Amino acid sequence: MNDRAPSLMRRVLAVSMLTALILAVSIVLGISLGSTGAGADFWSWALGKSKDPVLEAIVLNIRLPRVMMAALVGAVLSLGGLVFQALLRNPLAEPYILGISGGSAVGAIIGILMGLSRFPGVSITAFAGSMATLALILMLASERSILKKDSLLLSGVMVNAFCTAVIMFLVSMTQDSRLHNIIYWLMGDLASADISQVRIIGLIVLPCVALIFGLSHAMNLLLMGKEMARTMGVNIAVVTLTLLTVTSLMVSVTVSACGLLGFVGLVIPHLLRLILGPDHRVLVPACIFGGGAYMVLCDVLARVLPQQGEMPAGVITAMIGAPLFVILLKRSGS
C-alpha cells in the first residue's frame, strides 16, 4: 500500500541527524578545550601523533564525563521544557520556572544531609521532592486557571521562593564541610561528574526519552484541547500522567547529579519550534540532541570565560535564558 516512507519519518530522521551532528561537534569542542592541553596539544594527541599520559587522563577521566553529563542534562531539561509547555499549554513552562527543579533540589539536599549515597538514595529523595512540587503546582493552579500564564508563573515563583528558603534553612542548620559543595552544586555544577554517574543517569534517561517520543503524536493532539484530543482517541489521563511522571523522574535524576541549571528548557524548545514548527515528533529528537549541544556549549563558556578557574554552568544558562523569558512574557502578554 505504501511504497515510500512517510515524509514525516524522513523529516524526523533528517532533523535528528542534523542535530546529532551539531551535538557531536559540540562534544568534540568541549573535550578539546580546557586549562591544560587545549588546541594543538589536544589535536596531536587525539590524532595519535603524540602520547601524553597526563592529557589522556585529563581528557578521559575529567573532560569526557563532564561533557557527556552536560549533554545528558541539556537533553533532559530541554525535553522537560517541551513536555511541560505542551501539557500545560503554556509557552513559559519549564522545569526550573515551574519549581520542579527547586523541589527536587530540596529533596536532594535532604538526601545529602541524611548522608545518603548519590545513587540511588539522593535521586530517590530528589524524585520525591519533584513529585511533591508538581502535585503542589497542579493543586495551586487548578485545571482551569493553569492555562493562564500569570497564575502558573505566580505559583512557580512561590514554589521556588519556598524551596530556596527551605534550602537555605537546611544549609544554615548544618555546620558541615559539605556546605560549600551544596551551594556550588545549587548553581549547576558539572565539574564533579564521573563516568559511572553518567552511565547510571544515561540508563535511567534512555527509557524515559523513548517513552516521550512514543507519546509525541499524542502531545500534538493534546495541543488541540482535551475535548478534541479525546474524541480523536487519545487516553488523556494515561498520557498526561505518564508524561508528567517520566519527565519529573528524569529531571530529578539530573538535578540530583548537577544541581539547578535554569532556563535550558525554555531556550531550546522555543528556538527549535521557531525553526522546525510545532510537531512534537520532530521536536522531541531535536530537543534531545539540540539541548545536549546547547548545554555542552554553555559549559564550554563557563570553563573558558573566567581568567582563573571556572564558573558554574548555571550562571551562563540563566544569563542567556532569563532575558529570553522576559521577551517571551512580554510577547505572550500582548
Add this chain to the structure above:
Amino acid sequence: MIDALTVRNLSYDYAGLPVLADVSFSTAQGEFFIIIGPNGSGKTTLMKIMAGVLRCPDHGPLIFGKALNRYGRKELARCLAFVPQSIPADFPFTVREVTLMGRSPHQGILGLERDRDMEIVEQAMDFTEMRHLADRRIDQLSGGERQRVFIARAICQEPKIMLLDEPTASLDLSHQARLMDLLDRLKRERGVTVVMVSHDLNLAAMYADRLLLLEAGKVVCIGPPDQVLTFGTLEPVYGCTLLVDVSPLGNFPRITLVPERFKALDSGEVSE
C-alpha cells in the same frame, strides 16, 4: 435501520446540580438534527456526553445500537467526530497538519501518514474549500476559516456521526451560511448524521430535518422545524416576545425578535 444515536432517560448533574433530567431522543442515520434552547439549558453538557467527553456510567448514549462506553477510544473516534465550542489554536500548526490529525484514529501511535491518509486530507480540504490555505498557520486564520479547518479535520476521521457545538457562534453572516451549507453537503453527499447545538433559531429552521428544544435540562419538544418553532413553544421557553411567520424562502418558520417598543402594538394598544 438502526438509529445513529440514541439517548434514553439521560440525567446528569454537576456536583449535585441537575443539568439534564430524563432526556430521551434518537436521530436517524443521515439526519440533520439541531439542538436549541436558552443559555444554561444543558445543550453543551448533552453534546459532551454524546461525544464521550463527559462520562456517564448508566443510561449513556447508544451509538448505532451499541453503548458508547463499550466502544474503544479509537473505535469510537472512527465512528463519531466532535467539534467543540472553543478550540485552542495558539500553536502554529498549518491547516494541512491540523487536518491530518483527524487521521490519527486510523493510524498507529506515532501517526505516521500513508499515501491514503494524504489523499483523504486533500479531499477534506477540497470539500471544506480550504485547499488554497493548506500551508497557512491556523493561528493566522479568521474565525470562519479556522472553524472549517476543524471540520475538515473531523471529516478525516471518516465518521458516520458528526457532533458540533455552536459552530456558527461568532461567525459573520457569509461564514455562517458557508458553514451550514458545508454541513448540509456532508449530510447529502456522504450520508453523515449531523448533530449540532445552535443558538440561531433561523439557521436551525432552514437547515434542520428535526429540532430538539431543551429547557432547564428537560426536553420541551422534538420534531420538524414547523412543529418546534412555534410562537406557543418558543415564547415561554425563551421568555421574550417573538414573531413567528413563514419564511419567504420556503416552507419553514421565520423567527423575529420583537423589541420592547413594538410590544404595545403587539397587544393591540396603539401608543402615541
